[in-house]
Amino acid sequence: MxxxxxxxxxxxxxxxxxxxxxxxxxxxxxxxxxxxxxxxxxxxxxxxxxxxxxxxxxxSEFETELYQQGFCYIAGVDEVGRGPLAGPVVTAAVVLPQDFYLPGINDSKSLSEQQRNEYYHVIQEHATSIGIGLADAKEIDYFNIYQATKIAMQRSIEALTTQPDYLLLDAMRLEQVNIEQQSIVKGDAKSISIAAASIIAKVERDRMMKEIGEEYPMYQFERNVGYGTKAHLEALREYGPTPYHRRSFQPVRQYT
Incomplete structure (x- = not known):
């Protein structure tokens, strides 16, 4: 044998x-x-x-079709932070190279924190260009969250070092941006470019909220990233709003 x-x-x-x-x-x-x-x-x-x-x-189907049409620099654009009571809305614009490959990439909400951080570093290393934009609480109160999100998206596109020739956006349109674009409902789960933008924006915003949490530890921003958790609402009632709170949002408005 x-x-x-x-x-x-x-x-x-x-x-x-x-x-x-x-x-x-x-x-x-x-x-x-x-x-x-x-x-x-x-x-x-x-x-x-x-x-x-x-x-x-x-x-990759949206990107593949656009490459076949002759577009070279496709930017995926997405936002994070429209719902929280505090902190900025953060957007990212990401241009990926045509040979980019990252199996498992998906919208940031469906990934664990560890996966987001791992993918964040891969995207940072291989992306052709990344732009970050934000609108702070004062701008959100002044313009409203929808318009402030558009402003933040425009800023992220302007921050790109490579000028995109096409935009893929998650359920938004930017009328003020003179670049061909397409709005895709739930685009962060349908386009690798938008998914990459959602991951970058999520990690960047979480880091910002952690820093704000160090300044205002009673609100536990490092845990709730500005959403109205029980501990956050209790702190809001006891201490009132911080400069990072959105005063146009309820229940923040009642404590101003």
């Missing part, structure tokens, strides 16, 4: 994917429990990778 490979050798080959189709088929016939556990784990991982690859291709 031919000596069988040890489980540790099999594990190494599967981990490095250094094997032939014939070898993999032979492993499927290996009745050892440890081998079958390794094989099942490997096959599940490959299935997961395949689904993420398919998802990435699906989310």
């Amino acid at each position: 031919k000596d069988r490979e040890t489980i540790s050798v099999i594990k190494e080959k599967l981990s490095n994917e250094e094997f032939s189709h014939e070898w993999l088929e032979s492993i499927k016939q290996d009745e050892r429990k440890g081998v079958q556990q390794l094989l099942n784990r490997f096959l599940k991982q490959k299935e997961k990778q395949s689904k993420l690859h398919e998802q990435f291709l699906k989310m």
